[in-house]
Amino acid sequence: MKNVIIGLLGLSIVAGLMSCRKEKFDPSEADEIIDLGGSTWAQGDIDKWIGDSLTAPYNISAKYKWDAFEDLNDITYNIVPPKEEYIVPILSAIRKTWILPYTTTASDEFFNKISPKIIYMIGSPAFEESGAIKLGVAEGGKKIILLAINYTKVKGMEGYNAADSFWIKQMFLTIHHEFGHILHSNILYPIDFKNLNPSLITSNWQDYTDEEALRDGFITAYSMNTIDDDFVEMICHLLVNGDAWFEQMLASIPEGVSDRGTTRDQAVTRLRTKRSLIINYYKQAWNIDFAELQTKVRAAVNTLLY
Template sequence: MKKRTVVSAFCFICLALASCSKDGINPADAENINGLGGDTWVPGPIDNWINDTLTTPYNISVKYKWNQFEDAADITSILVPPKEEYIIPILSAVRQVWINPYIAEAGEDFFKKNAPKYFYMIGSPAFGDNGTIKLGVAEGGRKIILLAVNYTKTKGMADYNPADSMWIKQMFLTIHHEFGHILHQAVLYPQDFKNLNPSLLTTNWTDYTDTQALSDGFITAYAMNNSDDDFVEMISHMLVNGKAGFENLIASIPDGVTDRGTTKAQAIARLRSKEAIIVNYYKQVWGINFYELQTSVRAAVVSMLY
């Protein structure tokens, strides 16, 4: 699962939830609230678009009206449905940045075989007690739960503001992160990847900044969580940020030795080794030229954000 620290948003949501609790809404009654699964509706333009664009060609079902206690897999969080006017623009962006590049590089058979069969769209993030937020979950290769939909606006939306691009970029990172999990759950990456820096992995990754993690040879702090997350964080950030963005990260590593004994040369060597393993994994296991995929994904990201 994907977690990000967003303090200002966290404080805002805490205030909102505190005010909601005063209304005395019983969680047991939530399933009867319109939009949370207690209502029924006649399929409309959104449902027709999903059927024609995702379900018929790729066998991907999308649920945007749901019952938190049955579908959201997170009854410890208070979640809200997505704004319906966001559904088609966001799914169009997902198709452009994730589906189309993979099909162009690997073909429809690859995508149909490995794509998750269910997409759940949730309006809010799920906030953790430690200040982190959950933006996505991949469940057994069949379902992706995509959170924080109401925070995302694409360039084609009437109320789009370039300042909001952080959230849509985080969604792109989340999609590629979760799909990376699906791929390695189907065929595990080489043991060599796990051997690169096992002593530096830590479940206390929230104690580190992304800059500190980079100086130890991790592309983000969350990549320090375990080898699986290290692997897919590399994939998602290399794809979404592109080759130039990855090279800029490498160049930004400061001189010196970290608190955990990593030199700049060692950090760069670890990141280059991870890059090489991922490129070979994509080629040997999936027949995909990673750098061509990277170019396609980055071009789509730029078209959606800038």
């Protein structure tokens, strides 16, 4: 018995050493990965829904199975695929809160021309070394990668409760954030937006709370990352959370001066100016009534969550 145990331990050590060997991975030589989808599979109800609801009307495909050839941009973390029972409810929610508000406020032609053509779904979030959680990536206007699908539920899904609304709302914010990047990469926002508070932009945004960022005229701490992110964070929060929420945020800014020298009046003025510039940008750049778009997004969000 002793010799058998030693032999097995020796075998496991060899196997461990072999598994740690660094070799260049060639996807063309990879075998099909069982239970992660492989390269081919029998088309089922999920694929039919995607084809009928996304691909046919909007030329958008949704990928939810493992694909060794898929370029996941800078997603180099340990990630897992989404649960299949989550795919249609989540994509349907995205369609209602993102696609339909834009197509009915602007047009199918506008959306089909500018929208990304691939939605790639990943089950888990990506945790960065800084502690930040990556929930989405827009890749050159052609693809949106959505993470944390397995944490995301909408009303009507089995086991849904009010606490689940956090994750699905983050999903809505993420896709509107990423689409905002696509919009401004096609037509840049006004120079006036860049000039509002450029000296307060910082790559160390993780060191600040949302409350601290608000005192400096940023809608979230992540808005402080870049001016581009400041622009799209304003867009996504105004669309998903609405004007009443925005006014509550302004009212919550305390009197006095922030640690970085911003008075309450300055912070409120900056945020109101950003909102006005976004409304004008949507109208002048895209001929979209932002208030109408916002009303439709908010109505869809409320229906899906409450």
